[in-house]
Amino acid sequence: MQGEDVNEHCERNRRLFQQSIPNYPMLGRIFDMYEDYVFTPEEVERLREECLRVKSFTSNPAADLGLRKLIYARLVACNRPLRAERETSERAAFAFRYQKLFGLLR
DSSP states (O other): TTTOOOHHHHHHHHHHHHHHOOTTTHHHHHOOOOOOEEOOOHHHHHHHHHHHHTTTTTOOOHHHHHHHHHHHHHHHHSSSSOOOHHTTTTTOEEEEEHHHHHHTTO
């Protein structure tokens, strides 16, 4: 919109994106491929389930590739020992850096 602040514009588009996929709240959080997103271990499992659901019916090759990368990133993150676990923390977060994530399956 003309005269709209850049941050307001991005926030409005983020909300529209999330509203467009209400049945996929974890995927809805991943709005910008150049941002970092943090998920708890429980949320990572829900994200994986959402990816598998969408993957089961998508015929879009780009969407399929992105979903496979998210599923793979989850596998890598879950098999890596976390500092928080070593410190006996009950809550550990997984951060996906999308600058690197989209190069994982090339």
